Amino acid sequence: METEHDVVRNAQVMDARARNISHNVRCTECGSQSIEDSQADVAILLRKLIRDEIQAGKSDKEIYKKLEEDFGETVLYAPKFDLQTAAIWLSPLLVAGAAAGIWAYKKHRQKTNVHIMALNLVRGVPLTPKEKQTMLDILTPPPREGTSPSSWWRSLQK
Known part of the structure; x- marks a missing residue:
């Protein structure tokens, strides 16, 4: 059974993971800001999506892959190295x-x-x-x- 301290700690870890991922994802509306810094509606929705994926038990890599599949490679600040890039x-x-x-x-x-x-x-x-x-x-x-x-x-x- 989890104590109150464990619940708070898990929430802090989840929040830190979500912020880290959000800093590496480009806002599709602004383009020049990360979704962590942007207040655009799409950025707010993407932050919620990331938190929901974390709560569902997905790894950071799986979340990045889902974002890339849904919004394209340009949504990530560090695109993969391939012939096009x-x-x-x-x-x-x-x-x-x-x-x-x-x-x-x-x-x-x-x-x-x-x-x-x-x-x-x-x-x-x-x-x-x-x-x-x-x-x-x-x-x-x-x-x-x-x-x-x-x-x-x-x-x-x-």
Whole structure:
């Protein structure tokens, strides 16, 4: 026989499950809010449906599946990964890959233009300040740890 404490605890657990599920379900009328945050009539009905399903002993997975079957895949905030949603799931990776590729190409291009700048120096064509700085950055080796650049440079000149 359940005590009053057990009844209250079970009600709290059921309420927490219902709120958790409601936060992950999109309001079909609002679209931008979860049914937990929405006050639309359909959101109120969906919250009641979820509570009824929990009382009937259904698992969270079964409730999500029922909502998806009744209202479509877009009712859930986390759609499943399949061929149709692959572009949505992979688009951040594609954008990041493209950005990394552009960055790498610019770095490569900067380094490959060094030979053109060197030829221009030989021909007597003056370098722009940016080209001078690029040449210095590329041609100046990094100092060894524990030595200052001036002492390192002096050791090379000996």
